[in-house]
Amino acid sequence: MINIQPRFKNDVVIFDIEGEIKRSDITDVTLHQLVKEQLDSGRRKILLNFDRVEFIDSFGVGEILASYISTHNLGGKLKLVRISKKLYLIFQVTMLTKVLDIFEDEEAAMKSFF
Amino acid sequence: MKSNLRPVESRLSRLMFAYFFLATLSIYVVKPAKESLFMDALGKPRLPYAFLLTAILMGLAVAANSRLVQRVHRPVYVSSTLGFFILTSLIFWVLIRGPAPWPWVFLIFWSWADILLVTTITQFWIMVNDLFSPREAKRRIGFLVSGGILGGISGSLIAYFRPAGLETESLILVCPAILFVCALIVFLAWRNAPREAGEDAEGKPGRRKEEKAGLIQSFALLRDNRYMLYLSGMMVVAIIISNLVDFQFKTLGKAFFPDKNATTSFFACFNLGLLVFSYLLAAFMTTRILKNFGMRIALLIPPVFLLVGSVAVYFIPAGALLIWVIYMRGADKSLAHSLSQSVRELLYIPLPQNIKYRAKVFVDMFLNKFADGLTGLLLIAVSPFLELSPKEVSLIAIVLIIIWMALNIRVTSEYVNIVKGNLQIKWQDADRLVTEKIDVDMTKLVFDTLQSRERSSVLYAMNLFDLIKKEKMSPELKRLIAYKGNELKARSMDSLLDVEGEALLPEIDDSLEPDTMDAQVREIMSLDVYQELMKKQIEKVARGEGKEDEVARMEAAKVMGMMAPESPLIRELTKLLKDESAEVARYAAESAGRLRRREFVPLLINLLSRSATQEAAKQALVAYGDRIAGTLHDSLADPLENLATRKAIPDILARMQAQRAADMLVLELKKDDPAIEAELIDASRWMRSNSPELVFQERIVLTKVVSLIKKCYLLLLQIQELRADRKKEILVKDVENTLSRAMKHVFELLGLILPQEDVIRAYQNILAGTRKSLDYSVELLDNILRKDIRELLLPLIEDTPFEEKVRLSRKMINAAEKIDFT
Numbered sequence: 028m029i030n031i032q033p034r035f036k037n038d039v040v041i042f043d044i045e046g047e048i049k050r051s052d053i054t055d056v057t058l059h060q061l062v063k064e065q066l067d068s069g070r071r072k073i074l075l076n077f078d079r080v081e082f083i084d085s086f087g088v089g090e091i092l093a094s095y096i097s098t099h100n101l102g103g104k105l106k107l108v109r110i111s112k113k114l115y116l117i118f119q120v121t122m123l124t125k126v127l128d129i130f131e132d133e134e135a136a137m138k139s140f141f
Numbered sequence: 142m143k144s145n146l147r148p149v150e151s152r153l154s155r156l157m158f159a160y161f162f163l164a165t166l167s168i169y170v171v172k173p174a175k176e177s178l179f180m181d182a183l184g185k186p187r188l189p190y191a192f193l194l195t196a197i198l199m200g201l202a203v204a205a206n207s208r209l210v211q212r213v214h215r216p217v218y219v220s221s222t223l224g225f226f227i228l229t230s231l232i233f234w235v236l237i238r239g240p241a242p243w244p245w246v247f248l249i250f251w252s253w254a255d256i257l258l259v260t261t262i263t264q265f266w267i268m269v270n271d272l273f274s275p276r277e278a279k280r281r282i283g284f285l286v287s288g289g290i291l292g293g294i295s296g297s298l299i300a301y302f303r304p305a306g307l308e309t310e311s312l313i314l315v316c317p318a319i320l321f322v323c324a325l326i327v328f329l330a331w332r333n334a335p336r337e338a339g340e341d342a343e344g345k346p347g348r349r350k351e352e353k354a355g356l357i358q359s360f361a362l363l364r365d366n367r368y369m370l371y372l373s374g375m376m377v378v379a380i381i382i383s384n385l386v387d388f389q390f391k392t393l394g395k396a397f398f399p400d401k402n403a404t405t406s407f408f409a410c411f412n413l414g415l416l417v418f419s420y421l422l423a424a425f426m427t428t429r430i431l432k433n434f435g436m437r438i439a440l441l442i443p444p445v446f447l448l449v450g451s452v453a454v455y456f457i458p459a460g461a462l463l464i465w466v467i468y469m470r471g472a473d474k475s476l477a478h479s480l481s482q483s484v485r486e487l488l489y490i491p492l493p494q495n496i497k498y499r500a501k502v503f504v505d506m507f508l509n510k511f512a513d514g515l516t517g518l519l520l521i522a523v524s525p526f527l528e529l530s531p532k533e534v535s536l537i538a539i540v541l542i543i544i545w546m547a548l549n550i551r552v553t554s555e556y557v558n559i560v561k562g563n564l565q566i567k568w569q570d571a572d573r574l575v576t577e578k579i580d581v582d583m584t585k586l587v588f589d590t591l592q593s594r595e596r597s598s599v600l601y602a603m604n605l606f607d608l609i610k611k612e613k614m615s616p617e618l619k620r621l622i623a624y625k626g627n628e629l630k631a632r633s634m635d636s637l638l639d640v641e642g643e644a645l646l647p648e649i650d651d652s653l654e655p656d657t658m659d660a661q662v663r664e665i666m667s668l669d670v671y672q673e674l675m676k677k678q679i680e681k682v683a684r685g686e687g688k689e690d691e692v693a694r695m696e697a698a699k700v701m702g703m704m705a706p707e708s709p710l711i712r713e714l715t716k717l718l719k720d721e722s723a724e725v726a727r728y729a730a731e732s733a734g735r736l737r738r739r740e741f742v743p744l745l746i747n748l749l750s751r752s753a754t755q756e757a758a759k760q761a762l763v764a765y766g767d768r769i770a771g772t773l774h775d776s777l778a779d780p781l782e783n784l785a786t787r788k789a790i791p792d793i794l795a796r797m798q799a800q801r802a803a804d805m806l807v808l809e810l811k812k813d814d815p816a817i818e819a820e821l822i823d824a825s826r827w828m829r830s831n832s833p834e835l836v837f838q839e840r841i842v843l844t845k846v847v848s849l850i851k852k853c854y855l856l857l858l859q860i861q862e863l864r865a866d867r868k869k870e871i872l873v874k875d876v877e878n879t880l881s882r883a884m885k886h887v888f889e890l891l892g893l894i895l896p897q898e899d900v901i902r903a904y905q906n907i908l909a910g911t912r913k914s915l916d917y918s919v920e921l922l923d924n925i926l927r928k929d930i931r932e933l934l935l936p937l938i939e940d941t942p943f944e945e946k947v948r949l950s951r952k953m954i955n956a957a958e959k960i961d962f963t
Contacts, residue, residue, distance in 0.1 A: 085664030092670040117658065119602035121665050122700045125693075126678055 028052055031061055039072040039140055040065045041133070045079040048087030058087075062094040062105070071103030072140050076133065078109035088117075095127060104128075108136040153272055154281045156330040157265070158288035160323055164261040165289045167319040168254075169296025171230075174312045175254040178237065182247040195252040199510050202256050203503060206263070215271055216331040219264050220324040226257050227317040227324075234313045257316075259509070261323075265289075268327070270489060272334045274916035278487060283428035290420040297416060368555040372488055373504055375548040378541055379481070380512035381519065382447060383473050385538045388520065389454065389531040390470040397463050411467070419475040431484070435924060436556065439484050440549040446472040448542045454535040462531055488556055560921050597692045603699045606658070666704050675700075676710060683713040694725040702732025711736060718744035723753035730754060734761025742769055746776050749790070750783040759793050767799035774805040777817070787817050791824035798832045811841045813848065819886070826889040829897055837893040840962045843930065849887045850933050851957035854950040856880040857937075861947045887934065895925055907938055915940050929960055 029052060030045040042061065046052075062073055075091065077083075083091075091107070098105040106128040110118070118124045130136035209218050233253065236246050269278055269285065300312060364370065430439050450469035454462060523537070665671055682690065682697040698717045704710060717729035718741060730748055733741040734757075742765065748758035762769065776782045777790040791809075794802040806828070810821050828835060860876050863869045888904040903921045906914040919939055923931060933956060936949050 085661055085668065088665050089668045089670050092668065092674055096670060096674060113658075116602055116606070117661060117665065119599050120606045120662055120700075120703070121671070122599060122675065122678070122696055123665075123671075124599060125696070126674055 029054055029058075031056075031058060033061065033065065036137065037140075038070075039074050039137060040070050041074045041076055043076045043079070047082040048080065048090065049082060049084040050086035058090040059093045059097070063097055066097060066101055066103065071098070071101065073098055073103065073105045074133070074136050074140075075105065075107050076109055077107065077111070077114070080111070083114055088114075091127075092123075104140060106130060106136050106139065108133050153330060153333050154284060156326055156333065157269060157272070157285055160268075160326045160330065161265050161285055161288040162292035162295070163319045163323050163326070164265060165292030166296040166299070167316045167323075168258045168261065169293045170300050170312050170315045171254050171257065173297075173300045174310075175251050178247050178250065178310070182242075182244045194248060195255045195510070198252045198256060199259065202260065206260065207503065210267065215268070216327050219268065219327045222260060222264060223320045223324045223327070226260075227320045229253060230257075230313055230316040230320075234310065237313065238310045261320075262289075266489075268330065272330060274913060274920075277916065280428070282431070282487065283426075286427060287420055290416055294413075294416045294420060297413060368492070368552070368559060369504075371548055371552045371555055372485075373508055375545065375552050376485065376504060376508055377512040377515065378545045378548060379443075379477075380509060381516045382444075382538055382541050382545060383477060384513060384516035385534050385541070386447065386450075386466075386469050386473045388516075389466050389534050411470070415471060415474050418471065422475050431487075433928060436484055436487065437550070437553040440481075440553060441546060443473065443476040443481050444542045444546045444549065446476065448539065448546075451535040451538045451542060455532050455539070466531065488552060492559065557921070557924050560917060560924065597696060599696045600692065600699060603696070603703075606662070662703060663705075666708075672708060672710060679710055679713050683716045691722050691725060694720060694722065695728045698725055698728035698732055702728075702735040704736075706736045706738055711738065715740065715744060718748065723751060726751070726754045727757040730757040730761045734764035737765050742772055746773070746786060746790075749786040752785075755785070755789055759789060759796070762793045763796040767797050767801040770794060770797065770799070770801045770805050774809070777805070777809055778812070780814075784816060788820045791817065791820040792827075795824035795828040795831075798828060798835070800835055803828055803835045803837055807838045807841050810845055813845075819882070822886045822889050825893055826897075829893050833897070839894045842890050842894050843962050846887055846890045846930060847933065847957050847960050847962075849883050849890070850930075850937065851954055853880055853883050853887070853937055854953045854957070856883065857943075857947050857950050861943075884937075891926070891930075899925055912940060933957055933960070 028046050029048055032043045032045075034041050034043060042058070044058070048058065058075075065073060073094070075094070095105045108130045109132070110129060115124070115129065118127065118129065128136075128139065130139065206222075209222075213221070233246070233250050236242055237250065269282075273281070299315065430442070447469055450465055450472065453465045454469070457465060519537070679697050679701070682693045685693060694717055698714065698720075701708075701711050701714045701717075714729055714732060714736070717725055718733060720726045720729065726748055730745055733745055742762070745758045745761050748754040749762075762773065773790050773793060777787055777794075779787075791806055794806055803825070806821055806825050809817070810825070825837060829837065856876055856879055860873055860880070863873045863876060885904070888900050892900040899921060903918040906918040909915075915938070919935060922935065922938075926934065933953060936946065936953060
């Protein structure tokens, strides 16, 4: 079961994600919808924190990518932090590391917004 | 005939002809003397004793011979035996010419004469085995046998006319005089025999002290050697049939000519006619039959003749029986004296020395008598149930002839196997070795992975992913990559994944299931959001030029190969296939091979012209399979196409290992384009060795073989011309090399339509260059090639002087031009 909690630091919305992001556990509100809600409220700097994410399937990756496109289309910035080694490897293989901004720790990610 | 002989062999042949002529002359002088003296002194009732004593003494002689032949140096052994017969014949002469000789001495003389006959003939063939290789022996076997038959005719005439009024007893004296000359010939022949380096020890079995010989050992040898067993069976059955025919002949002869003198005249007349006919057959037909039809057919001719005769005797009315029996007896004995004898002797030749001599002595000296005895037993056994009329005997003969034919077929197939066994493979097919021992694709991927780690973490991850997918991460490979990884730290990997001092690899190894990861990557790449996101990225990268963007283009090329073939992003790959960077083009080619979209094929063909991208393009095109064989053939056949591209295509077609691809190669071969001939032949050979089930159009292949053989003869003439001109002598080496290549191509092509391994063995043994290896190769080719090709090719490779080959060249070129396989 996924649990996504937004928190705000400076101008940045940080989504702390917990659990598994997968197709079989779709909740009423998806990551992409939550990101869009923040975009609709005028926020343009979004950081997804995967520190407590145990597993992401392709559906979960789709949610991340859809969130990125939506943010990017509105001139905003979406970044990722603390993703697993496995996911990083998958992102490399799919060349997504060339598009997405991925950081090892939150501090570095926060600095990159400014 | 002279044209086929080497000078040394020619001299040897003449000596052996003389030996055989004299030996049989003495035998045919002694034989009638033995019979008439025995009948005169002891009469018909004592004849069974003579058979019995001969069988016992023959057994002892076999045992003695079997030991001596292994322990005594060959010429000493043969001459000593001849010396024994010279001495004993003088003793018999003294004992027999007395006023009242002891009658039983004629019994001993009978057996002595039989042993003389068998021993001298056997020793003659043992010497032929020693002095000639199978090929040489086959060339002159007819000549040698005709010497024996001429000797027989001469001996018979001497015995018939008894010159200077010689008494029958005095005919015995002819024997020691002639055998003495034979002994001298043995030494001369041995001195003239050519020796091969390292052959001496093998060639002198008399020095092999560890060998045990004797009747029991010889029998054990026969029992343990399947080939010898078949050979012996074949001979026993043939002798039984021959005896049955003889039985019919004598029965009918006596019935048609009741008077004693008339019977004798009939038999004498028949014998003379038989010898003359046998001589003519040996002189004019034996070699021709062997050369034109080979051993298999030659062995079947006698049983076919006898089968026709036996069937006729069984079905035809009594009036014509004598004619059919004369036909059968004549065919049997004349063929036995000429063709069968020649072929049987050839059948011994490929056996190893230690088996050959003991077995030969055993078969020739014991088995013959054993078969005679078996005939008698057979006739005694069936006599209570049958009248043993010629018709009934024919029925038995028909059954035995069918068994004989089956054994003949079995023996010839075993013969070919033994000849093959004597040909050693000196080197293995290099291509096959590499394919079997090394996974080329895997090696390339490992190198790519290691190399990419220096350039880009993304490229490294992609290649690593390929390795994982292949599930070939052996412990050695993991260590290699981990070790290299320590040396060549990838930038982003270091910062992100190696923070805790752990290498990436153990993490992958422990936690990632290759199948799960692959599925996940595919699913992500098929997402619309992924395609949308990557579209701009890939378009931007593909547009980029110059060294600084090279790695990005390589990454893009690689990632496109992982996408589904229908992805619209893949269109960008066409740009990367034309990339000026060989590395980028190589990655793009690899991806194109995975996606297998039609529009990439012309671009991949273009990449064949660049050495840096050729291999990747080849592999990609191979991945398409034979559906693009037609497109490849268009480029192959186009003289305006880049030559490097054309030269690369045969290899691609070969690697497809499909019948359609094989057809394309052969079709192109037909055009006689020298620019790509070597590549076409090499690719076809590789294809055949990896996919023996593929069929290459024999007509086209043979036409090409003939054309290449003709080229070889033309090159021989060219070499002769160049050698004659001192200024041009330097060019000889080049032409010789061209000749060697043409010869190699001839054998490679023959391997497409014949058992490839046999052809390779033959070719490699020709290259080995020793007389023995060459002879065995020629012998093998003689058995597997069709007649027209055999006649054209063998003179080119046989160990004859260069001048002789040149002399034959024009004739062979004309012959080659006349051959038409349409």
